[in-house]
Amino acid sequence: MSFLPVTRGEALKRGWDELDIVFVTGDAYVDHPAFGVPLLARWLEFHGFRVGIIPQPDWRSREPFMALGRPRLFFAVSSGAMDSMVAHYTPARKLRHDDAYTPGNRHGARPNRATIVYTSRLKEAYRDVPVVIGGIEASLRRFAHYDYWEDKVRRSLLLDAKADLLVHGMGERPILELARRVRAGEPFQAIADIRGTAVVLGRDAAPPAGVVELPPFEEVAADRHRYAEAFRLLSREQNPHCAHPLVQRHGDRTLLCNPPAYPLEEAELDSVYALPFQRAPHPSHGEPIPAYEQIRASVTTHRGCFGGCSFCAITHHQGKVIQSRSERSVLAEVERMVAMAWFRGSVSDVGGPTANMYGVHCGNTRGGHACRRESCLYPSPCRYLAMGGERGAALLRAVRGVRGVRNVAVSSGIRYDLMERQPAYFRELLAHHVGGLLKVAPEHMVARVTDLMHKPGKESFDRFLERFRRESARLGKKQYVIPYLMSGHPGCTLDDMVELALSLKRAGLRVEQVQDFTPTPGTLSTCMYHTGLDPYTGASVHVPRGDREKRLQKALLLWHLPSERRNVLEALRTCGRESATRELLSGPAGGGGGRSGGGFRPRRT
Numbered sequence: 001m002s003f004l005p006v007t008r009g010e011a012l013k014r015g016w017d018e019l020d021i022v023f024v025t026g027d028a029y030v031d032h033p034a035f036g037v038p039l040l041a042r043w044l045e046f047h048g049f050r051v052g053i054i055p056q057p058d059w060r061s062r063e064p065f066m067a068l069g070r071p072r073l074f075f076a077v078s079s080g081a082m083d084s085m086v087a088h089y090t091p092a093r094k095l096r097h098d099d100a101y102t103p104g105n106r107h108g109a110r111p112n113r114a115t116i117v118y119t120s121r122l123k124e125a126y127r128d129v130p131v132v133i134g135g136i137e138a139s140l141r142r143f144a145h146y147d148y149w150e151d152k153v154r155r156s157l158l159l160d161a162k163a164d165l166l167v168h169g170m171g172e173r174p175i176l177e178l179a180r181r182v183r184a185g186e187p188f189q190a191i192a193d194i195r196g197t198a199v200v201l202g203r204d205a206a207p208p209a210g211v212v213e214l215p216p217f218e219e220v221a222a223d224r225h226r227y228a229e230a231f232r233l234l235s236r237e238q239n240p241h242c243a244h245p246l247v248q249r250h251g252d253r254t255l256l257c258n259p260p261a262y263p264l265e266e267a268e269l270d271s272v273y274a275l276p277f278q279r280a281p282h283p284s285h286g287e288p289i290p291a292y293e294q295i296r297a298s299v300t301t302h303r304g305c306f307g308g309c310s311f312c313a314i315t316h317h318q319g320k321v322i323q324s325r326s327e328r329s330v331l332a333e334v335e336r337m338v339a340m341a342w343f344r345g346s347v348s349d350v351g352g353p354t355a356n357m358y359g360v361h362c363g364n365t366r367g368g369h370a371c372r373r374e375s376c377l378y379p380s381p382c383r384y385l386a387m388g389g390e391r392g393a394a395l396l397r398a399v400r401g402v403r404g405v406r407n408v409a410v411s412s413g414i415r416y417d418l419m420e421r422q423p424a425y426f427r428e429l430l431a432h433h434v435g436g437l438l439k440v441a442p443e444h445m446v447a448r449v450t451d452l453m454h455k456p457g458k459e460s461f462d463r464f465l466e467r468f469r470r471e472s473a474r475l476g477k478k479q480y481v482i483p484y485l486m487s488g489h490p491g492c493t494l495d496d497m498v499e500l501a502l503s504l505k506r507a508g509l510r511v512e513q514v515q516d517f518t519p520t521p522g523t524l525s526t527c528m529y530h531t532g533l534d535p536y537t538g539a540s541v542h543v544p545r546g547d548r549e550k551r552l553q554k555a556l557l558l559w560h561l562p563s564e565r566r567n568v569l570e571a572l573r574t575c576g577r578e579s580a581t582r583e584l585l586s587g588p589a590g591g592g593g594g595r596s597g598g599g600f601r602p603r604r605t
Helices: 008-013 036-046 084-088 114-125 135-140 157-161 172-183 217-222 224-235 266-273 290-295 314-318 327-338 390-400 423-432 447-453 458-475 494-506 524-531 547-557 562-574 578-585
Strands: 021-025 051-055 074-078 131-134 145-147 152-154 165-167 197-201 246-250 253-257 298-300 349-351 437-443 480-487 514-516
Touching: 021 036, 036 051, 036 074, 036 172, 036 266, 074 114, 074 135, 074 172, 114 131, 114 135, 114 157, 131 135, 131 157, 131 172, 135 157, 135 165, 135 314, 145 524, 152 217, 157 165, 157 197, 157 253, 165 172, 217 224, 217 246, 224 246, 224 524, 266 327, 298 327, 327 390, 349 390, 390 423, 423 458, 437 447, 437 458, 447 524, 480 547, 494 547, 494 562, 494 578, 514 547, 547 562, 562 578
Parallel strands: 021 051, 021 074, 074 131, 131 165, 298 349, 437 480, 480 514
Antiparallel strands: 145 152, 165 197, 197 253, 246 253
């Protein structure tokens, strides 16, 4: 099976003189299941639709958007794997100079607010053809939302883009149902009830019964308390088994957001990953694509994440229900990969959003269908969570046993608090799959900050690190943890960062993995950043906003770098912690050996 067409000539070679659906994406076309648009396009092709892709069109005119002609059913638009504003700007709002989803890693192949721009060009070219928007940008901006780059609350992206329908979350079910109903002759504008979609109701249309009404756009834009209330209400409607439809008025228009689509069953997910992906970029892309090079030899084992971290969008997009593939499906994909000419024996990742959530599920099916918890782990693990790691450990052993596979890494992140209850997975991971480095994300170690982050805290991390060191020593392996730590998160003060830096120094740990918090649309942390409130308690939350405070917070985690000494001293003076200067800045890091026995291995980001 060849690549899906990107030109009319390629479509004609398939015998297609007209396409049913044309995807427009801000990413290069990489025919690999890790890329959302090609996955959905292959899914529709499998179900009998004629599908093409226009990757990274030049948005300065309408002609590139006409490359595949007028589709019979609709256009489907995505900004790509990332929100286009996140892809373009750093947390300091400075322009990035690269783009991992573009050939040659070049910046500038997609516009700011790509979903809006692409939809506008398509409407200019084919005014009467419906446009469906989806992907991470559309999904997380489906309601009125705070936009960090303009520092204001914007309307639903569906209204700003003037599109006809928005798909939120994972798109297989909603886009297939939509395509089938339109093909059967149902008027597009009459379709307003598909799970996993949002529409703007006609001015005379009444919302369906049983809706939850969010505060209207005008109120959430003007009043931070109403914004927090809207977030609290919508966050309770994420479980597809008990969620209600949501409505939010924007002036005289009404946004209707249907409940999330139901998760795919194991057999359905297996069928998605059995589609005939080429596992390569389209031949028209003449330069390497960094995002593809990173995931080319990886295998996705599951979807979803029930961690519920405040700053993470995965739960709001993929859902918290873990959807795991069968072992048979994963092994079949590995075997297909082994047969490819470029494969050299190493599988770069066997994982997902969180590697050790494979096979984990709710043990109380009936109760789980009524559950409104945002996290199955915070503030403590749910008693119904079936979190044993035996299935994940067995999968890793099976992948290692595939003929032609020499090395198998787990480079996805892991939840170390969950792994406390997964001894089999822990042993398997450290014995065979760390490759010297293991990613974990404590993010912070001061309790009041980790509570706002919905993270497990210092005690859990200390227990994990001790177990990691003991097991690595028992195995006779020099293995290191790569920690991800965050500065500038809502609720975090300079004093908290001093405590974090001192904790690292006392443990003999030097950290160079520091992420400055970015308020991305749709997350709890972004709600706290914008409002200065915890939406669940109403309590005030300190928000590091200025460039100076954010710079000083980050510097405190890099206390061991000579280039940061001046910033560290300024930070200590600012928060009245000069007494910590000697301990933090004099002499080497404390005992414990960050580079030996399973400590941190410094890496720069």
